[in-house]
Amino acid sequence: MSVWKEVCAVGDLEDNAVTEHEVGGVKVAVTRAGEEYFVYPLFCPHMDEPLSNGFCDGATVTCSFHMWQWDMRTGETTGEAEVDLLRYPVKVEAGVLHADFETVLAYED
Numbered sequence: 001m002s003v004w005k006e007v008c009a010v011g012d013l014e015d016n017a018v019t020e021h022e023v024g025g026v027k028v029a030v031t032r033a034g035e036e037y038f039v040y041p042l043f044c045p046h047m048d049e050p051l052s053n054g055f056c057d058g059a060t061v062t063c064s065f066h067m068w069q070w071d072m073r074t075g076e077t078t079g080e081a082e083v084d085l086l087r088y089p090v091k092v093e094a095g096v097l098h099a100d101f102e103t104v105l106a107y108e109d
């Protein structure tokens with residue numbers, strides 16, 4: 001069962017930026033690449049560095065600690081990262097970004 005929760009207004013998100021948000025006690029990172037939006041766990045799966053300290057280039061997000069990178073569309077590693085990144089499904093309704101926190105998407109070969 002999906003549980004969609006409001007994350008933020010899409011107008012508040014800058015293109016190619018990683019921002020931290022708290023939704024119902026869950027801390028997440030949010031990125032925007034043009035008209036695509038991505039929500040994923042805040043902390044890097046490697047050393048628990050907040051991904052909001054990292055940076056985004058298009059749909060690639062990079063952790064600032066060890067420069068691990070992921071494709072935000074799939075969660076697949078694109079650099080030296082050894083672990084794929086989990087993501088939450090998202091939708092935009094009336095200019096507001098929502099994420100389904102009951103469903104976690106993982107990269108599959």
